[in-house]
Amino acid sequence: MANKGFLRTVIILGVLIALAVPALAAYKAHDNDYDTDQFLLAYPEARDTKLDNCYLCHTGGQSGKNYLNSCDWCHEVYGLKPPFGDIDKTLTSYGRDYMEAGRNAAACLAISHLDSDGDGYTNGEEIAAIRLPGDSNDNPDVPEAPGVVFTRADIRKLPRVNQFMVLDTSKSGDYYATYSGVDIYTLLQAAGIREDAVDITVFAADGYSRSFSLDDLKKSYPQGTYETKYAWIHFPENAPYVDGQQIPGELRYIMAYEKDGYPLLTSRIVADSKGIARLDGEGPYRFVSPLVEPVVADRSARSIDRVEPPYPYNPDRSVIRNADYCIKSVVAIRVNTAENKSMHYDWTGQAWKMIEEGELLIYGAIDPQ
Amino acid sequence: MMRIHKLQMVIVLVTLVIAASIVLSPLTILAGDFTIEKVTSTSFVPGQEGIYVVSLVSSEALDLSKGAKLVFQLPASFGLVKEDILAANPGATLANIQYMYPGDRFFSVITGQTSIVKTSQAVQLHLTVEKGDKDPIRPNTELFITVPGVINSTNSGSYPVQVSHTGNSGETKVAQATIRLGYAPAQAPANLQVRAEGSYQFDATWDKVPGAEYYQLYYCLTPDGTYIQACDFSRDPAPGEMWLLPDTKVTYRGEGSGGILADRNYYFKVRAGNEYGFGPLSPAVAVRTPAVLVDGILVTNQGTIELTCNQAVRINALNRIEVYEMATGLPVNEAAEANGAKVVLYPDLKPGNRYQVVLYEDALESTARPGVYNAVFVFDFTAREVM
Numbered sequence: 205m206a207n208k209g210f211l212r213t214v215i216i217l218g219v220l221i222a223l224a225v226p227a228l229a230a231y232k233a234h235d236n237d238y239d240t241d242q243f244l245l246a247y248p249e250a251r252d253t254k255l256d257n258c259y260l261c262h263t264g265g266q267s268g269k270n271y272l273n274s275c276d277w278c279h280e281v282y283g284l285k286p287p288f289g290d291i292d293k294t295l296t297s298y299g300r301d302y303m304e305a306g307r308n309a310a311a312c313l314a315i316s317h318l319d320s321d322g323d324g325y326t327n328g329e330e331i332a333a334i335r336l337p338g339d340s341n342d343n344p345d346v347p348e349a350p351g352v353v354f355t356r357a358d359i360r361k362l363p364r365v366n367q368f369m370v371l372d373t374s375k376s377g378d379y380y381a382t383y384s385g386v387d388i389y390t391l392l393q394a395a396g397i398r399e400d401a402v403d404i405t406v407f408a409a410d411g412y413s414r415s416f417s418l419d420d421l422k423k424s425y426p427q428g429t430y431e432t433k434y435a436w437i438h439f440p441e442n443a444p445y446v447d448g449q450q451i452p453g454e455l456r457y458i459m460a461y462e463k464d465g466y467p468l469l470t471s472r473i474v475a476d477s478k479g480i481a482r483l484d485g486e487g488p489y490r491f492v493s494p495l496v497e498p499v500v501a502d503r504s505a506r507s508i509d510r511v512e513p514p515y516p517y518n519p520d521r522s523v524i525r526n527a528d529y530c531i532k533s534v535v536a537i538r539v540n541t542a543e544n545k546s547m548h549y550d551w552t553g554q555a556w557k558m559i560e561e562g563e564l565l566i567y568g569a570i571d572p573q
Numbered sequence: 574m575m576r577i578h579k580l581q582m583v584i585v586l587v588t589l590v591i592a593a594s595i596v597l598s599p600l601t602i603l604a605g606d607f608t609i610e611k612v613t614s615t616s617f618v619p620g621q622e623g624i625y626v627v628s629l630v631s632s633e634a635l636d637l638s639k640g641a642k643l644v645f646q647l648p649a650s651f652g653l654v655k656e657d658i659l660a661a662n663p664g665a666t667l668a669n670i671q672y673m674y675p676g677d678r679f680f681s682v683i684t685g686q687t688s689i690v691k692t693s694q695a696v697q698l699h700l701t702v703e704k705g706d707k708d709p710i711r712p713n714t715e716l717f718i719t720v721p722g723v724i725n726s727t728n729s730g731s732y733p734v735q736v737s738h739t740g741n742s743g744e745t746k747v748a749q750a751t752i753r754l755g756y757a758p759a760q761a762p763a764n765l766q767v768r769a770e771g772s773y774q775f776d777a778t779w780d781k782v783p784g785a786e787y788y789q790l791y792y793c794l795t796p797d798g799t800y801i802q803a804c805d806f807s808r809d810p811a812p813g814e815m816w817l818l819p820d821t822k823v824t825y826r827g828e829g830s831g832g833i834l835a836d837r838n839y840y841f842k843v844r845a846g847n848e849y850g851f852g853p854l855s856p857a858v859a860v861r862t863p864a865v866l867v868d869g870i871l872v873t874n875q876g877t878i879e880l881t882c883n884q885a886v887r888i889n890a891l892n893r894i895e896v897y898e899m900a901t902g903l904p905v906n907e908a909a910e911a912n913g914a915k916v917v918l919y920p921d922l923k924p925g926n927r928y929q930v931v932l933y934e935d936a937l938e939s940t941a942r943p944g945v946y947n948a949v950f951v952f953d954f955t956a957r958e959v960m
Contacts, residue, residue: 284679285679285681285682286674286677286679286681286706287681287683287707287708356901356902356903357900357901357902359902360900360901360902377832432794432795432798433793433795433797433798433799434798434799435793435794435799435801436801438834439794441838447795461902466931466949466951467895467897467902467904467929467931469892469893469933470892470904472892488902499659505809506806506808506809506810507801507806507810508802508804508806508810508814508815509802510810511624511667511719511721512615512624512721513622513661513663513664513721514661514662514799515661516662516663516667518658518663518667519682520684521658521659522658522659523659562902562903
């Protein structure tokens, strides 16, 4: 008999051990994570803290009316593929000092006496206190922001939203599903969101993060049509719609805990057949973004006939593919003001425990009741 | 003296000819340093629509920064489709230029504003670079110019293709090539047979078609839908890359485009091709992927849950077997074991509460047919008051 309690312990231990291995540590979006590795060589105690992330050296930025966090800002300014833009525009003051000092582990130590962000604390002091040395909003003087932890039961007590929708992906195949959960803005209200809040940053257990404006989260979006004729879109055999039918209702941003009527599979990091670490599962919580316009999901970037009509893959499509903005294994939401995108709440090392426990942290610009 | 005079005359004449050619065509350099290496298309069949890819090399650095212009030209008997970028067939709107430097992981993609110009002599696609490379493209870099939405001339034969490039300096380079239109195999392959080898793999065979050089296998989730090629890459294909099967069989594992689902109907078609394009698709063949199915479920007085499957199984992934308390979403399963076709779960149940058993996909694998897994199975029940 396979014992699940024992298995869970093994999984947690496995995850903890895996987190000690660079390949499975905090979110690694790129093949070359040279710089985070250099930082961790200089400061091994910072592993698996918020400093073990791109935003140590890369800042976010304003794109039109939306604030983009470091991932999206870098993708917009520098780009995902060549020809690349100006990387300097994505760097924090600490990132610039690191570059100028030689961009290696020795450079991290060499700039420890500097105060890159000018907040009165040296980089070394800030790193020791797990504060961002390139962000003056985050320093050892700044008190911990208020936070609320929601359990599985807490979230299920909030009004439930069910939405049948298409998940339009870039690479991995599109599909229709019914996601159930709580409207994001309702969830933020339950956490006591303040009036000066303007956007949120959603964090996954593996360190991935993305920002969303409150204006967008408050809106409803038109449903699209149900399409069964396109081989690249998976659909349920028992859906109550026929091909081409307009799906009734509107779509919202939701924090989903169920898909097609059953809980989301608890996420974990596994090695795939090539030995590359990947996230398995979506849950217990997935941030689900709607398609903001009712377009037909296009072909996969990886299909051999991706450029053929109908609906060829178009990397420059103006309507973003919503699945790329759906975030699996969500553990925290930081509520930001216009001035402060880095409010501190110490959940270092807790992410995978939160996944196992089904906890969701909301912190930042909130007044919990 | 005389001979020197003649030589001077020759030099003067040659200089005049060169000067005249520069005056007559001041900024045009004809071929040589700007060459079309190859033109491919998804179809060179008369009257059909194709996606053309021109492979082009410049021996000098090439300006593809914002404002640079590229013109792709075909004879007037050809056509070009160009629709809104969100249309089902945007056609030439999606024209682009791609290249890859040694050591790069991805192709660089240069896009811009497109327009179509038709004259009595030619049809042209004009692409003015918007998202370009601020640095000149390195000499001898292979450029791939993709032009979707080309409607071939209705007659077979040879036709000229021309590409011209005008950088922001105003210098224009022109390259030409010839394409041939002809006919694809007229027959669809007969005797297509597709077997599901496990939940996530198909093996397909078909008969040869006379004159065919290669084949392509297509699939869809509905018999009358838009079929796509059953090609496993799990990577971005290169510009103009095509799937050409020289043999009359293939194995498809469904990677790269969403994957295959267990316990699901799939429809397959095959077509034969040659250097000009592809012939008609064969009639569809239906196959359902096999799966481990749960035939029965029993919640015992002892509070265990017994699942009876349609075949002997082993537990493939214990984390994919769960029992949830429905009011709270709390997972309560402690253990599970498989014995033959029976799977027993050991949850911590509270009498009177509602629960949900979930077998996520791939939780169980057939022992008789390795590679056959379960699809998602869900069952709700209320725990008895007395257990």
